[in-house]
């Protein structure tokens with residue numbers, strides 16, 4: 481079995497056999513941030529707890545890159561996703577460029593996002609449209 485690492489330490493955590501994105505919820509101001517950080521970025525409180533993030537959100541904005549970037553092949557769609565708890569998350573969106581629009585609903589997927597030359601699989605997340613008819617994992 482190949483070695484697996486999470487793309488950013490602590491960003492994903494296994495819960496009930498599934499990988500979920502983990503953020504920090506501030507117990508003082510109530511806001512949630514991602515990725516998890518030691519201090520609340522809104523009020524600088526250290527009174528934060530790790531919480532799983534919502535798995536669906538709304539595309540706030542996006543851009544499409546039409547050249548290869550690192551291990552990713554174009555077109556690469558990167559976007560900001562607004563989650564119901566008020567957190568804005570950046571991620572890739574796996575969708576057809578022509579079906580992208582701001583305000584569309586997306587859901588998170590976790591899994592291997594690239595494989596290093598030594599075979600190490602890097603685990604991360606991306607988003608897919610909620611109302612896709614193409615099935616998928």
Ligand SMILES: [Zn+2]
Pocket residue numbers: 506507508509510511520521522523524525
């Ligand atoms: Zn706070």
